[in-house]
Amino acid sequence: MKIALAQLNPTIGDLKNNAQQILETAKNVSTKEVTLLLTPELSLCGYPPRDLLLNTHFIAEMEQTLNQLARDLPPDLYALIGLATPNSNFTVTGGKSLFNSIALLTAGKVQNIFHKRLLPTYDVFDENRYFGSGTEANHFTIDGIKIGLTICEDLWNDEDFWGKRSYLVNPIEELAQQQIDLSINLSASPYSLGKQQVREAMLKHTAIKYDRALLYVNQVGANDDLIFDGCSLGFDRSGEVVCRGVSFDRDLIIVEFDEASQDLKPGKITPQNDSTDAEVWQALVLGVRDYMGKCGFQKVILGLSGGIDSALVAAIAAAAIGADKVLGVLMPSPYSSEHSISDAIELAANLGINTETIPIGDLMQGFDRTLNPLFIGTEFGLAEENIQSRIRGNLLMAISNKFGHLLLSTGNKSEMAVGYCTLYGDMNGGLAVIADVPKMRVFSICKWLNREREIIPPNIITKPPSAELKPGQVDQDSLPPYEVLDAILEAIVCEHQSLEQLIDRGYDSQVVEKIIKLVKRAEFKRRQAPPGLKITDRAFGTGWRMPIAAK
């Protein structure tokens, strides 16, 4: 039996076009003797649909779209389609009004509907907000082959692999008891650094443990802050990879299940990424491209400071949508160094992007004059530094508003963590491209980018980072070196470590105390930040829910 793994990139809520995407894929594979078509979790509405699920008319439309799709599909093809379905019984039994489901379509009809059983409610996940848990082990039989079906999280509860249970039940264990021949998992599993390795190891472990071939289909594409990496997989009964889809792009893989050996035959195996920098780069490029495409933007604008953060974002934007659609704006002030302009110009030339130069000295003087009656007698300080950043933010937004370009903000995760950024200034933008990339990773991606030819001018990489908001200022005036800062931030933000635990690890208590305080104090800024593309285990976005008015 031939099975097609359709690694699709749906747009959230766009039922019609998502169904069309599935239909085209189905027509394509049905000419290739494929019996069963697999699509990702919630393939009809895209993942995560979030509060669109609270609109009952959206749920009703989804059902209609599914029924139409069933009628339109080639009648001899079986297809598994992800969608939210109503729990008609919920007012009587209690529980949520919906299930996260997979429909089995064939012969013009919905043949069966299966419900997801384990609902994640950690990090960026809120599934229990919308869905109730399915209570049955999900399986069906095609041509005498008994297929066990799990949906994403359903497979992430193996105590041997994780060293603990996360949920009371284990769907894959129950399926194994049902004597299935083949295991299928349909997912929408967001990307983070290192997750592909963990996922592959876990799936391999599952195939071996139950001695069953396993197919895993993952959504691809970025939806707001979440990037889905695809990288769909197949394993034979011995846990060997028999197919691997590409990362960060749509893909279609056809594999064959051999009934005699009850195993999958080897198929197309895309090699794994050979560098974490390359992996993050691809993730961010996809993140920018999809945000623009799904929101309907054609061009981007960003401020080019001559620093490394805006340099990297410009390079990502050029790779995502083409250099000719990227406008870099230089906004020098009297505090700008000469190299900040020459470095930015050199970068723009290397990338082939357009630039405009708008000096802000006059506007700085204008604000000084305007505020003089109130500020007279006070010293130059944070207020004046922020004014510069906000003049730039206002100019960028004016150009964005005038020409309809998307403004990209360029702050990195280290800055966002300690609040080394100006709200309504350099934080401005529709998308924060590297808001989850720690500064040290910014450096390493830029070095990786220069591996074949010089894209980021070397001076941008080697000069000491500076906001250039007052004469001679550098980041390390008020922050520890970025190697130290990033390590401490990783411990605080991702590992939930306390001051005492960090002191035990050998860090200076005053430094750690200061950073903890800075992270806490910057919460009000982060609350107002644009969506930032998530590439780590814990980003300051959907999955970071901290109180502001707290001790």
Add this chain to the structure above:
Amino acid sequence: MKIALAQLNPTIGDLKNNAQQILETAKNVSTKEVTLLLTPELSLCGYPPRDLLLNTHFIAEMEQTLNQLARDLPPDLYALIGLATPNSNFTVTGGKSLFNSIALLTAGKVQNIFHKRLLPTYDVFDENRYFGSGTEANHFTIDGIKIGLTICEDLWNDEDFWGKRSYLVNPIEELAQQQIDLSINLSASPYSLGKQQVREAMLKHTAIKYDRALLYVNQVGANDDLIFDGCSLGFDRSGEVVCRGVSFDRDLIIVEFDEASQDLKPGKITPQNDSTDAEVWQALVLGVRDYMGKCGFQKVILGLSGGIDSALVAAIAAAAIGADKVLGVLMPSPYSSEHSISDAIELAANLGINTETIPIGDLMQGFDRTLNPLFIGTEFGLAEENIQSRIRGNLLMAISNKFGHLLLSTGNKSEMAVGYCTLYGDMNGGLAVIADVPKMRVFSICKWLNREREIIPPNIITKPPSAELKPGQVDQDSLPPYEVLDAILEAIVCEHQSLEQLIDRGYDSQVVEKIIKLVKRAEFKRRQAPPGLKITDRAFGTGWRMPIAAK
């Protein structure tokens, strides 16, 4: 037996001071022959602690604080204290690592720990992110009186009252079967318009249905966007109110349970609010006061446009922290009408707040000059309108940064819904005071405010609303009348209605279609808005989780 209901106002995460607040209350009531002290849900850490709960050292500190409190309390007093406790078994059984618990303290020790059973995951609630469900009916006995304990949501699952079940189990039903003598519910139930009436009706229903006296203690105080209204309650077995705490302030109520009649004796009954405008007003005043107090601000600043929104916010701020701590800034442009200045000055005089006037004409010209090379040949439009708003936003933030005042933003819910506001301009601020107040409610609160003497100048209430960003502009140029707009928004935002459903209700399809589109398009602005005080069933805040890049 005398029982004290302590309606406390904890600060999130401030374990030491929250414990101190409980201890002082305990010492106070123990001189009044009180046997049992009741405090709200999670009284030790405040509600909602959100992702602070993911820090294991925070959980450990909470346990230490509880043990210390047990030792410090008067030894003959029983006290119920809310806190998060570890589920030591979760890695084996699966499930979450914590419980939302109530500890019973007496004689220097923690005598018992009870776990919340029904965990809300709708609107602003994410309890399943952190907590597992308790599985036992919670009760204990003091002086021969058997007391059944429920925690907030545990009581919100009566199918007779709601016409449906929301959860599989019903804790209060189970307690009734255990023959309890008295029922206690400890809550942290956020305020919204009309909720006090629903809550009181539901509690009354429960008392009557089970023929048991019922005590209900609710948290008071604002934590970021959520306002807790207190209004703790007691009911006798016939469902009559025997005590009612004040709304929107701390309170301490002592009631007596009569063992002979197995019923509560009448105590202090604060009257219900007699006007919804008064109720919302009090909620917002508390919201501003607590955000400032808990974040450590002394003074506020806001832009005074001469319009009704900033007038109301100024009045709320003056009531919250004192008129002398409020600075209103007038920032007239060449498009400002004369009355916008005179109305603002009159308002400031009525309130007794300070003002500064900073004309922005020069800076507008400065931006025109600076952007001229790029904008030459284009027409005045949205970009230029937004520049004005952003100049004002920048000036306000400069003053905020210079003097450490909190900037309050003044946009109302109707504006926020349709995006009739400027990101990085008038949306700037640390707290959005009326972001959940629809425009028609803004009018009615201002009229109510003027019931005894003129506070809001009548011209501010009667003139047509205008952003004054171009000559002769009024809101109704591009929006339907606010009566119509607010009704449609209520249907879309709170009632999840579709275009078709609104047409069925008799609304013009083009108008509705336009508003639906505006609401969708403004999502990116709302994502970057400051926290807004929640006063309706559905606010654009913690409980509004919409995708941006969606169709």
